[in-house]
Amino acid sequence: MTLSEPPAPAAASLASANAVADLEHVFAHAPLGVARLTAEGLLCWTNAAFATVLDARADALLDVKLHDLLDHDGSRDQIDRVLRDALAGHSRSIDVDLRAPSPRAHTKHCTLRVWRVDSEPSSLVASLERAPHPPVGVDAGELATLMERAAAGIARIEPDLSMRSCNPRWSEITGQSRAQALGRGWIEHIDPDGCAEFLDALLAASLDAQRLQGRLRLLTVEGEVRWIDVVATPLPATDADRVAGDAAPGAPMVLTFSDITENVEADHRAEELTRVLEATPDLVAILDPGGHNLSWANDAFRQFLLPHEVHETSMLAMLDEWSQAQYATSTLAALARTGSWQGELTFANGFGDEIPVSALLVAHHGEDGLIEAISLVARDLSDLRDAEQRVRASEIRLAALVEHASDLVCVVRPGGRIVYTSPAVMRVLGHSPGDLEGRNIFTFAHPDDLERVKVAAAELTNTPTMSGPIELRVLHANGSWRHFEVVATNLVDNPAVNGLVLNARDVSDRVEAAEILATRAYHDELTGLPNRALLLERLREALQHAQERRRMVGVLFLDLDRFKIVNDSLGHTAGDELLREVARRIQEIIRPGDTVARLGGDEFVVIINGMVRRGDAVLAARRLRRAIAKPIKLGSDSTVVTTSLGIAVAEGHESPEDLLRDSDTALYRAKDQGRDRADMFDDHLRDQAVRRHSVEQHLRRALDERLVEVLYQPIVDLKTDAITGAEALVRLRELDGSLMLPSEFIDIAEDTGLIIRLGAQVLALASRRAASWVSRYSGQSLHVAVNVSARQMADSSFAQQVASELANTGLPAELLSLELTESALIEGNPTTEKTLNQLTALGIQLGLDDFGTGFSSLSYLKRFPIDFVKIDRTFTDGLGTDDNDTAIVKATIALSHSLGLRVVAEGVETIAQRDLLKELGCDFGQGYLFARPLDPMAIETMLNNQRSS
Structure with missing residues (x-):
């Protein structure tokens, strides 16, 4: 038989029977309830799905009118119109509430569709959107009509995944013609993202004769995305299937589907709106139609006002008494009357706080005109009220200030x-x-x-x-x-x-x-002596004359020993009188051509002109010391002060600044040697350069042989007095066994570049020690702080070095703190900024050390990723005794906290300092009050004691 030959009668009969069977199977497995009606709406028969929709038995619905299934009498007109339209050949669907004719039946909200059977104009067919069971006694024509006119899409898919038939809904959704869809053409309109997964699931369902349900994304011929709900139900084998011996294994599948694109997009819009509402700082909530209880609230609302669950939370319970009365009367009345209300309310949250808000409530109505929900949007007015109060107070103060x-x-x-x-x-x-x-x-x-x-x-x-x-x-x-x-x-x-x-x-x-000061620009106000400006002019002249006359110039730099003790014990008035008396005695000792100047505080400088021998300066220093050391009468008291002097001698080739520097250096040596003495700048001071070289060599050897040692000074939580970590402090072991302090070698390390190697060894030692604390003192989160120099921060490999140490030791990044000096930041090195960002990305805590002592700038705290600041010991030392130091510490703590930074105070040495720091809100303290720098065993003893207590 060729394709052009008509089918034999037996084959035609078999094909017709198969068509009827297919249609019967379609309605047997499609999710539709189907019933046959008379023109008057009397139910002649129903399939099981129709009865299932109503939770009734099929036989209980026979000879029942559609009107009798209505839950509300008001829908009878709708039913009448649908029946009339169907008889006139116009099919349409409505949503109605139906219930079975039983006292115990529950109302079901259904979608009902009615159309006329073309072969019997006075006969009607109705469908409900429920999973169908096979109708009984329906002929092929009616089933074909039902399939063509069904609101849902219906298609038959063979086990080889080819489409055998489909109703018009497939073309309406995809734009693909039925002829193009048949076979495997329909697969082309499944979104590639998910197509293979769906086909695999469909094939498996066909092989296992199992039902498949889900969502599927289709592509229209214009490239638009459409979403469908799809149900695939296996069909039992028909005679035709059994005749076809070469058919693919598996059961044919009936696909029923409906376009849910609008619902999906609405869900997406709702999700996006929910995300926006969750992110907004305003308080947003949804109330029930009566405006009494909350059904939903955004995160800001929940955190701000609700210590408990949102659902069924009473609106009145969240308001203060005045707002409760206003809400229950005018607010709800306005919502019922106009659909919205705007005004101010005061919320009282579960934490005892009252929060004034500007609120907008809007009633949302359904199609029936009734309120379905009420939305509430409120904005916290606390800051505004505080600002208004401050403005009013400011206006009052301003008026008072102007008047007074x-x-x-x-x-x-x-x-x-x-x-x-x-x-x-x-x-x-x-x-x-x-x-x-x-x-x-x-x-x-x-x-x-x-x-x-x-x-x-x-x-x-x-x-x-x-x-x-x-x-x-x-x-x-x-x-x-x-x-x-x-x-x-x-x-x-x-x-x-x-x-x-x-x-x-x-x-x-x-x-x-100012006029007086202009006349005194070159003189000290307290003593009347020349000041620094005039001193430099006189010294420049003296050096020039000495060069011309081949003489020498001596500079004596004087400093009164322990003047601060006299000033503090006897008072500033007595201190000023002491300085005036010392100035007078110096003037009596020096020659008429010499100059004495006061540089400030208790520092004096004497210029000795025209010296022939270097010993002249020493003799002059001796006379000055003897004159100043005589008892000085200060009111009813008498005191004796001694003097330390530094001497520098030049023959005219040095600059004034060089000569002052050399004499100042000699002065500090005199003070270091016990005070009340005079030291001359000579080769001995130059020997310090030799010492510097020796320290450098010792430092190199210590780095090569890994003789660097690290001590640890505890850092204490001022709220709990518990040790939370320690600062790593580097030391060098000298040949005699003593420890060399950083002040002796850090500058040398910086100048020579050895600071890079030194910092690496300190970082490694501190990281290993802190990692051991993690395992030994689990639960205490002990961190270690390591100082980092400007050179290290400018090293592009430094961040990688830190990352390697963390990986090697297993130390959590959050337990490592790096303390930077302000000098590391002020250079504005791009590498430094990059290194800071890399360290922050690792999770390292960054701190600004010695805050306030250098080139402090608030911009550092804003520009760089700083986590904490350390108040320098010079300010801690003056806490409670120096108003300026106390104010600086207080301002630093307040500023840091406002920026979200923690504060560590260094140099805490007294209980009074600790208590005042606690009062000011300082987070952590470090200093001799808690412990001096300790070796690892000693600090671990402290940690053991802390754990046991």
């Missing part, structure tokens, strides 16, 4: 007419406020200043801004001229002012003081 300020405040019109003067005008100019109002302010300016003042006023009038301070002389009521500093602000456009606001301060005393 020592400075004069005036308001003048652009032409100069005075319209207001503050009461201070009586004190500063001798006029009552009323005497000046209406007069022109220029009449009070000094003639020599008048033109300059008029020009400044004209420029300010044409520019809405503030002028820089301008000084002028103003006529006093007693006829004298007073010096004023004036700052003017143009507020002509401000209707509340409509003029220029002048803030004038009487600076007559300052001007007079």
